[in-house]
Amino acid sequence: MAGGSSGAAAAALAAARAGAKVAIVAPRPYLGDDMAGTLRLWLEEGEQPDTDLARKVFAAIPEKMRGAPFTYKADRPSGAIHKDTAPPSLLCDGNWEDPARHSVQYEENVTIELDLGKVIPVRGVEAVVFKGRDYAVARMTVVASADGKSWRPCGKASVEDNTLRVPITGEARYLRCLFEKPANMKRMLLGEIIVDADSGPPKNIAGRFAYPLQVKRVLDQTLAEAGVEIWYSCYATDLITDADGKPAGIVMDNRAGRQAILAKVVIDATPNARLAQAAGASVSEFRAGPQNVSWTVIATNGPGAKARKLPVGFVGVLQTKRDFAVDAAKTAWFEYSLKLELPDPSWAARARIEQAVRDATYNGSQLYSPETAFLIFPQNVLSGVPGMLVLAEQARPLAAMRDGEQLGSVAAEQARKAGVGTGLRVAVPAAVSPSRGRIMEPLAPLRPVENPKHVTQPERDLPVLGEYEVVVVGGGTAGAPAGIGAARRGARTLVIEYAGGLGGVGTIGGIAGYYCGNRVGFTETVPASPTEVRMEWYRRELRKAGADIWFGCSGVGAVVDGHRVKGVVVATPYGRGMVLAPVVVDATGNADIAIAAGAKYIFIEEDYALQNSHVPLRTPGRSYVNGDIPATDDADPLHVRMLMRSKLARHAHGFDLGTVIASRERRRIVGDFTLDWLDAMNQRTFPDTIVLASSDYDSHGYQIHPYFLLTMPERRTKFWANIPYRCILPQGLDGILVVGLAMSAHRDVMPITRMQPDQHNLGYAAGVAAAMAVQANVTPRAVDVKALQRHLIEIGNLKESVLTDRDSYPLPPERVRAAVANVVHEYKDAEVLLAMPQMARPLLQAAYQKASGMNKIMYAHVLAAMGDPTGVPTLLEALRDNKIPVARSSRANGGRCGMIRAIGLTRDRRAVPLLLELAKSKEARGDFQLRRSLALTLGRIGDPSAIPVLVDMLGATDGNSPTIADLLTACALYRCGDAEGKAARWLQNCARQSDGTMARLAQQTLSGKKR
């Protein structure tokens, strides 16, 4: 099933219910794009859902997640920063998205007692909790009672995806939930407690419409239950045929590359029926001219006669700190009906309509806009081809689902009768353009497959969809400003964005608001919120400067000539092609294009330390919804599906789900220069600084830089980092600049450089540099950086001093000598020593020899963090005697675990007996940080004597439901020799799981060196 509309979903469902094995390939990260993506979610008068699926889609929207109502009390007062109300209510108010606003703080273990009002059957208790630098919850233990006197134990749970769940059987009126704080954390932030029980039928707040999230959730769950394999964020781009030319499958393109799905029957629900056309179906003439275009928004101050007010009630927030001031009485859904010219069947022409709609309708009071306008492609498929069915677009979803259902049954019937073809190959369209370079796209399977099959693709070129001077891929936090910078500087610019609006994490990603960052120059002109205002600002600025924008498209590859990137491969809703430009700005935040072009990159390192992600619930009027879920590989379709599915299920009552995954850590290129954490600590200057970034240390994960094995900055200390131009130039590639989270930097400095104000300014600078390169006819590497700096000074981004700045490294010897003396005072100046290891090492070794007591331990620790084993015996003694130096900060790093991990950097085998003793201790089983440190260190040392203990630590787990602690243990076991192959089996299982970050580390470990 190629396409993700409601009709396509109905077809897939019907085929699966008729016994076929079905896969559906949807370009959006959800199904039902003709409804949820266009906000065409209402039933017209006289329309009645007449299929099973339609009835489900338009069923009552659950008002809240299945929770039963309750009151509660706690056995201790809530903490100062996040106090509960009196009487307590925040843990059952239906809000748990934002730790800043929706949490209750406890500094010690706390028991919350719930009263359900009467004895009812209960299925379980779920708690949503938050995890951050100094807050986390270790465990929840639940006991239940019918009378409040005799209690029965129900079980314990630890945190998974911010949630703890204890299943319960039987009835209860009272539930006591004991929340325990990990020893190394200061506090716990609880978000919500949900009692899973029958609380009566959900109240119908829908009437005759659905929320976008309702559509997405119902389609996902119904199809998944029927066994349909759903592929999100994948474009069906090519047809596969057998030796007789009969359809035999499709090729899908996504951010991870290009894969084949084989099938006996293909249903083509793409707007322009491109697969059917490739199969030889004849089509009617394209009807050029004005087309009916529908555009639905939620807005206050209705636009008058130009739009129809829809029979849909207002849903949204009325006003919070960063949100719109909403007058609920005036707020409504409006449908604009426009006639707009579509001169030809090209994607570029369709993309122009998308901008024209927004130009014509935006009125400043818009609270929520769709991903795309609704428009039926004006061309019909005339004749059928065996094995190929075409699902035409329909103006109304009920009709689409009806058609889909019928076609799905036909497809299943045809599949039953069809045989399996041989001689499979990708059908190549007749029209090819002259060669422009090599097309580079990843072609590996998404997960390891034994004996993978391959389908032949005859050599061919791709259609050229556009030619520009600068093409920016990703119109997010850094990308939209990059487009503005390039276009304002006079370059013919195109911005390609996957979402239906600009701004990335800072708009659709739920974070329309600044936190820290150096708000100067260009950034000062960007409205921080509300979401719609910010999105429109970017769009208008691009339009004013003459740039083109393509929404709903994914950059999936690169056009490369030698080492020179000359364009990008793009998957659009109308098909795949290339866009050529002498300079590409990769602003995907994940280096999608640079990596496809062959750039070296770093993502998951052996420490498996990754910043958390977030997928926001979106509500009209609300602009800022922060959150933390485990790290995501957001270019991996399997991970995206897992994430979207869990969010849809968890937030059944929500309005919509963001289409941008707000991940804090992604793939980073290896650039001409890699900014280091120590560069920020040491205030390093450069001759080619283009941004001065600033933030406190806002980390949502662990650190791995050796500095953090010694100490940790206080959370609120403000840091500054100069970002040199070389950080956005990928090593070995020309014609491409990489901005956003994918710039070349050590992951531990990213908390300082990743804030939106700084990423705006970085993107803007890259855009200007791209235009300068085009205009001077040089590669970006040869741009006159001083001229770029002068421009950035003029607009207030930088200070004059950058013009004369030099590299301030190496640091003067007297600073290093002073640091050797200072470092024994809570690791003061460790940043100087680690930055200058050549100079510092002999001085530290000498100081270590002379020192005694705690000073000796600290010198040994610093040396170990540099990989120098001189002081390992001292460290082992200190660990045995529990003599742990005090660091400047009480935060989680450093201390005992920091010492253990520093020993790992020395790879000194003398440490193994003590490490094994610790690993066998009861403490190591319960203390995640300790277990993690031991596993990492034992893995680094790689001594086979650790095998039995590591096997024991891994216990009965098999990698099919991996946890981080087990993953690190399995990696360590593998590196130590894995005598019986347990780790290899474990890692092979893990490498097939949906969690793309864990799967990657497993795969990397398996392909790395075993002892």
Ligand SMILES: Cc1cc2nc3c(=O)[nH]c(=O)nc-3n(C[C@H](O)[C@H](O)[C@H](O)COP(=O)(O)OP(=O)(O)OC[C@H]3O[C@@H](n4cnc5c(N)ncnc54)[C@H](O)[C@@H]3O)c2cc1C
């Ligand atoms: C949960 C969270 C909370 C945060 N809180 C704050 C805060 O309060 N204040 C603050 O200043 N900073 C905050 N940050 C940091 C900041 O928002 C991010 O670091 C920054 O937005 C990242 O910018 P980017 O341009 O790299 O990525 P993005 O903003 O994600 O932009 C990337 C864009 O590229 C698009 N894209 C990706 N791949 C492709 C492709 N192949 N083809 C086409 N399009 C593609 C995406 O759809 C997206 O629009 C937060 C970050 C997160 C994740």
